[in-house]
Amino acid sequence: MTTERLSMQGMVKKYGVVTVVDGVDFKVLPGEVHALAGENGAGKSTLLNMLCGVTTATSGSIYIDGVKAEIRGPADARDLGIAMIHQELQNIPELTVFQNMFLGNPTTAGGVFVDKKHEAQRAREILAELDPDIDPWAKIKTLKVSQQQIVEIARALLCNAKIIAMDEPTSSLTPSEFERLAQLIRSLSAKGVSIIYVSHKMDEIFQVCDRITVMRDGHYIGCVNIKDSTEDSIVTMMVGRKIEKIKHRSYLTDEVMLEVRNLGRSGAVKPVSFKVHRGEVLGISGLVGSGRTELFRLIAGLDRPTGLTVAKHTRMSREISGLDQPAMGEVLVKGESIRLYSVKDAIAHGIGLVPEDRKLEGILKSRSININMAMPAMERYTSIGWIKRGYLRSVAYQIMKELNLRPLDVDRAIGTLSGGNQQKVIIGRWLASGTEIFLFDEPTRGIDVGAKSEIYAVIEELARQGKAVLVISSEMPEIIRISDRVMVMRDGEMVAELTGDDINEAMIAQYAIGQAKAVHEGV
Template sequence: MTQAILQLQAIEKSFPGVKALDKACLNVYPGQVMALMGENGAGKSTLMKVLTGIYSLDEGQIIYQGETRTFNGPRDSQAAGISIIHQELNLLPELTIAENIFLGREITSAFGRILWDEMNAQAAALLARLAISHAPQTRVGDLSLGEQQMVEIAKAISFDSKVIIMDEPTDALTDVETQSLFKVINELRAQGCGIVYISHRMQEIFTICDAVTVLRDGGFIHECAIADIDEDRLIERMVGRKLADQYPRIVNTHQGCRLAVSELSGLGVNNVSFNLNKGEILGFSGLMGAGRTELMKIIFGASAKTHGEINLNGNLIRLNSPQQALDAGIAYISEDRKGDGLLLELSVKENMSICALSKLSSGLQLRHQDEIAEVDQFIGAFNIKTPSRDARIGNLSGGNQQKVAIAKGLMTQPQVLILDEPTRGVDVGAKKEIYDLINRFKAQGMSIILVSSDMPELMGMSDRILVMHQGQITGEFDAAQAEQETILACAVGKTLNKDIA
């Protein structure tokens, strides 16, 4: 077998109250893509932060190009030829694409003057490799979340690294952008680059990876060629048990319309009408920029409507702020948990209960014991891996942060729950837990809007699916009879089933 370019041997790392890594191991081979798999909290991101010097290791060895190494931070590891694309974006929105790509290593003349033409030209070449149409002078804050992710990828590629770590690189990407990324990965593989690919999207793992390493509870479980394992056995290695019925559909026994949206227009939304029934999961499909998130933000009062009506339980409601939506019984879980969903410096408890304080208070007095009881109930129900309810949420894994964000919405006891990409960055075991909880609330009559780019999730969990393109609804389908090809046809603008409910 090819000699590994990078070996992490018996790595141990502890934080107060938790052992994050327990003899974790990883081998990365030149010209191969190594999938690094495991549930949220398994230690994947922590292991990568130890590798790149963000965290110091407690025990173990890092062997890189045949030598034992210790890196003192990301700059040190980058200089050695190891780059990482983090799951959470690390871009400066006020700077241009080129400025972000070359931040801290600007191309300058002998006299220290920035050579803007050269820097923009090199950035343009990187963007072309990834099929990004924006000019390098474009302000990053004007890009979509997926486009910003592509800039992060371009930045990592620009280092000409020997090892590139990709932590959930496609979470915010469209299918077209994902294919562009795969093309670049194949180029890097042909050049002898070793790639660590962290993703919860099984189809991607079996499409682009050569081998897989599984971690569980911070420890090494298994390494094998991707050809020697199937999806069921891989999931079993990850979660430590067989996972049956990944998308558990339950029959809706409730009747009546909960939410009626009529001719709604606003930023990115044009004359949208639909009904959401009691106890129904209504899926929204569409390509990036189709207007799904913009529509949800108008319904939640976070963006202004220019035309149309929203009726809840037969009553016209006017929502000029998210607080008014919460008071009316509508909760929204953003696709951007870091930017919109969570306060990373606060605790798990504070994040989870912040929107439900009015329901947990008597007059001006917060009922602390009720707050603790509710928070502990959701921590248990969601299997949130945290040292305690008082732990800083910024120290939790991305998937566990997402569970807290969903629990935060549920604690308001909404009649309508809007979930925008709720399982982005969440492992298969945690997804199943989230699906079971969604079904529990569905059975109680809660109405749920599920915005998702994960087609199996959308088709597996929804009762009906609406498809959007350029701010309009172009199709409606009963999920049980829906076909992926037809949904995608509507997503690119072909209108079917025009009689939208």
Template sequence: MNSKALLEMKGITKEFPGVKALKGVDFSLEAGEIHALLGENGAGKSTLMKVLSGVYQKDAGSIELDGQAVEIADPRHAQALGIGIIHQELNLVPELTVMENIFLGRELVMTLGFIEWKSMWKQAQEILTRLGSGIAPDAIVSELSIGEQQMVEIAKALSYETKILIMDEPTAALTGRETEHLFSIIRQLAAAGVGIVYISHRMEELFALSNRITVMRDGAYIGTVKTIETTFDQLVKMMVGREMTVRFPKETAPIGSEVLTVENLVRKGVLHNISFSVRAGEVVGVAGLMGAGRTEMARAIFGADPIDGGTITVAGKKATISSPADAIRAGIGLITEDRKHQGLVLSLSVGENITMAALDKVSTYTFVSGTDEQKLISQQIDSLKIRTPGAEQLVKNLSGGNQQKVVIAKWLATNPKVLIMDEPTRGVDVGAKAEIYQIMNMLTASGVGILMISSELPEILGMSDRVLVMHQGKLMADMPVDGANQEKIMAYAAGGE
């Protein structure tokens, strides 16, 4: 490591209407260092990195690059200074190809002749291969899975000459294997002298990858520690300001009759004769590798995709579902993994998003005594601890984890009999994760059945009563959680017996 810091941020302050997002934050980065940034949802991590990458202008404080004071005017300027960022929420143009996205906005594209096209293709192909992905440069982004789209974001950032590479939750949608590839790439880049800022809520990743960890809480700088000298418990304490006891606070609810019965669900080429049930008070975890068809199954049940066969019964009543509206009416809720495109309307307020799916259900809402919409909204904001200055705040201004809580609030407001949760805690900090688990407990205690799709096996094992495992659109296993373990699940997920 170099003695002179590559980057020195001091006393960075940033205020949004009603929110002091950064209150004098310090952050430094050495060449070749992997420096993790840790903090609860809304702590200010993304904001600090947006200041560094020119997306936001700081109100006060200083930034030095290689000992030189700089004022970063906009994202282009940041790029020219060698600062690259992979944003938390995907920022691709869905209609364009992978290659076009990678080179978007660069002069090269404007004057595109055959030669440039060929060299771009080659460069794109090279980066994608380096990332260990088989994505074709001419694939249309909207046709890729979220994990693949994340890979394209990473490819885009790697296509620049970067001295500082910021990764804001890059692995949230990646499989274990893709994450391993990414880690080896990050280590290579660091070995070549690039300074890496790495934001993740997955603490194991920080321990595996980082040299130092800086913790933020409520917009304030809490401290910086050397990774080898710290512990999980110390970090959690710095982060939440108190000790956290149980990671998975699963409470077992009385199990009732079937609230969701799926029989022989078929979607040609995607889902093959899937049958299972979820009972009242039960959490059924759905494990599988990316591409196993879990999200597709959820979408088919919810009427978001057409099916070619099968029946769906909700609480003993056969449901005819040909659209999400039918599913909501039947008593099914779906919390999607892709909150930006399916879960939320970012340009609407927190309150509008919460009541959106409830339609005329506000009056039958059982969690609050009143029937008043405003009361419902503020109740949801309180009980889910959504960090927002008020119900009028636009959802796009909330931090990633708090957006996820709005998605949950929205579905709770529809009062579902069965709730499908697709990666419910992705990108959510440990404190908020525990809050979401408590919400699941509250729901099962009131007789809701939960179908929880998750790629985090500890979460599947920690929160489910029963575990389903999918592989290539087929249901490979249906077992009580007591008999399940990581090895068994992985064996089924890989297609074994």
């Protein structure tokens, strides 16, 4: 039996009281291509971060080629021959290929001046095997994404990496570029380099990997040979637990509140049509990057739906977006068409977005709760140019009470609240603006377990009051618990619409991952 190239044993990572990775074992053989799979939030990234020295493990030990390794930082990991290719490529676009490869580790002549000639020569040698078309003197920004990825791999090889971890390496590659990457991975593995391949895409895993380790909820679930398994068996491992039906109360009516017709944006969302009713909670499922957030931004008026510009830019944008007809997208609220790409008009028609990234797109950190709530509908709280502070504060007070937000201090800066309470204020913002169509993007991200169920209660209450609610969520139990209907997106396309008993983890996962045949059922 050969010595394992990498053996991580009993890895644990805790953040405060939250355990993200709980006693995970992970073993990789020399020259093996090993897939690491699991749903979003399963703990894959944290495990890799511990390997690469980005975070330190709470407990557990790591062995490289049978020798115990102490990884205290990224430099330690690099010296041990561990390299990571991130999903978001980490390069400096303005520098040349070889400068990026030698970043942080330059070769010098006489210890002072960077020996560019030598560096470029070394870069050329390494790139010759990977992609001879890449010129070491070219600037990174002039390369295609797939080529930039190859430069990162070259950089790993330059550091004599024995283990290369790739986090969703194909997320921005075309199918033919994937083929090329697959070849490259095979040739690296033939040379004895071990590859850790993180991906959601089953077909890729089956094409390039030898074994797969599956994680779920921070736990190690199992490690199997790809040869001996089927896509079904792996999806079952990933999704796991028996589907428990929590009684979901429905307030669904027949009245159409929101109708979307042919709304799309090139490169992000393929034209989609659907309706949402009064009192309905519509879940939108799909993997990260499947176009869900982009769809919300189109509805909320933050991005311009393409198709709008088709007439002007004619052929080119039509080719990019893949539209065969010059589809003018349309968003209708209670049958009335609203102006696209106008946040103001969307808000005026009662559409409100609760964004995924609270810090970046949600809160006005140092402003008070009442001002944060008034922001979208300032005119409601203004008379002849003067903010009616007393009225605003009493409305804010009522909303805080309704949402069970304590302490009841409307003047407190929102930045001092917990994540869950900040989220409630953002929801309160739309209540204060008369919103009837709520778009929730990952409403419980970064919110602790107790506050989560409160957010669910708020969503249910909104439905009870006859609002229309759309919820994007990557958490299966969440989406199953709250939705009357679930739409699944994959690669910017609406691939399924599930109702009733079809709303279960297995069905959603199959469509989201792309195992089941795509059926667009439409409305």
